[in-house]
Amino acid sequence: MDRTATRRRFLAGGAVAALTSLAGCSGATPFVGKRTESDRTLPLDGVSTLSVHANVGDVRVVGEDRDDAAVHVVKQASSVTADLSGLTLAVEPDGDHLRLRTQYEGSTPFFGGTPTMDLSLRVPRSLAVDRVRTTVGDVTARDVAGNLAAEATTGDVRLRGVRGTVTAEASTGDVVVDGADAVGDVSTSTGDIDLTVAAIDGSTRFSASTGDVTAALSPDLDASLTARTNTGDVVVQGLSVTDTTREDGFVSGTLGDGGPSLTIETNTGDVRLSAYRTDA
Numbered sequence: 001m002d003r004t005a006t007r008r009r010f011l012a013g014g015a016v017a018a019l020t021s022l023a024g025c026s027g028a029t030p031f032v033g034k035r036t037e038s039d040r041t042l043p044l045d046g047v048s049t050l051s052v053h054a055n056v057g058d059v060r061v062v063g064e065d066r067d068d069a070a071v072h073v074v075k076q077a078s079s080v081t082a083d084l085s086g087l088t089l090a091v092e093p094d095g096d097h098l099r100l101r102t103q104y105e106g107s108t109p110f111f112g113g114t115p116t117m118d119l120s121l122r123v124p125r126s127l128a129v130d131r132v133r134t135t136v137g138d139v140t141a142r143d144v145a146g147n148l149a150a151e152a153t154t155g156d157v158r159l160r161g162v163r164g165t166v167t168a169e170a171s172t173g174d175v176v177v178d179g180a181d182a183v184g185d186v187s188t189s190t191g192d193i194d195l196t197v198a199a200i201d202g203s204t205r206f207s208a209s210t211g212d213v214t215a216a217l218s219p220d221l222d223a224s225l226t227a228r229t230n231t232g233d234v235v236v237q238g239l240s241v242t243d244t245t246r247e248d249g250f251v252s253g254t255l256g257d258g259g260p261s262l263t264i265e266t267n268t269g270d271v272r273l274s275a276y277r278t279d280a
Contacts, residue, residue: 033078034115042069048096049146050127054134055102057117058155061132063125063143070122071100077115087115128164138173156191165201174211192269196276197221200262208266215264216276222256227264227271238275 092099128146138155156173167184174191182199192211241253
């Protein structure tokens with residue numbers, strides 16, 4: 001079932017329209033407003049974990065071979081009267097934990113919404129990233145360490161190559177997880193979920209309200225599987241599932257030797273499960 005175009009058109013009247021307003025552009029219309037870019041370097045002496053909390057803007061975190069954190073900041077507003085100086089990045093150390101937080105202390109322009117701040121971070125591969133969150137925008141993390149919780153209220157979440165257990169949540173947006181050591185709970189209200197799952201972290205749920213859920217599971221995974229949809233199909237390919245129960249829109253059974261519950265569900269959409277090669 002391909003509902004992407006329908007869902008995107010529906011959202012264009014709501015959350016996506018809000019994003020367009022914040023970005024100050026639409027279609028081929030030239031950008032009119034304010035935009036600044038800056039770079040800063042943060043020393044990480046004594047820091048072992050990092051979290052990032054953004055209000056309005058994208059957040060991207062990439063692990064590299066380095067000892068410090070490089071931060072690229074893009075501030076943007078659709079109004080030429082906006083005060084971008086009121087949009088700041090707070091750096092809040094707390095013992096061995098460092099928290100980065102965007103905040104806006106200026107006034108909202110009469111025309112145009114709150115200015116946005118996009119963050120692009122390059123951090124040491126060994127630094128544990130434990131939480132990345134944005135209210136309006138996308139979250140991207142790649143080649144990082146740590147048990148990472150990622151959240152976007154309006155936006156997509158994309159996690160790749162995380163050396164740890166990940167959990168992810170979106171309200172309006174897609175979630176993609178690939179290459180994590182283990183996957184915990186993943187959910188979205190309106191959007192698709194696309195996962196590769198080497199292992200799960202105890203009882204686990206992958207859940208969408210309106211959207212497809214696609215998961216490539218390790219053939220070595222031990223779990224008690226339940227997959228269901230109210231409006232759509234459940235397709236299982238290439239997986240050895242024993243003690244199987246199959247009905248319209250429902251499959252349950254045992255993966256491997258069984259174990260913690262793995263529930264994969266959507267209300268309106270398809271559930272597609274397959275095996276991936278762990279030696280690839």
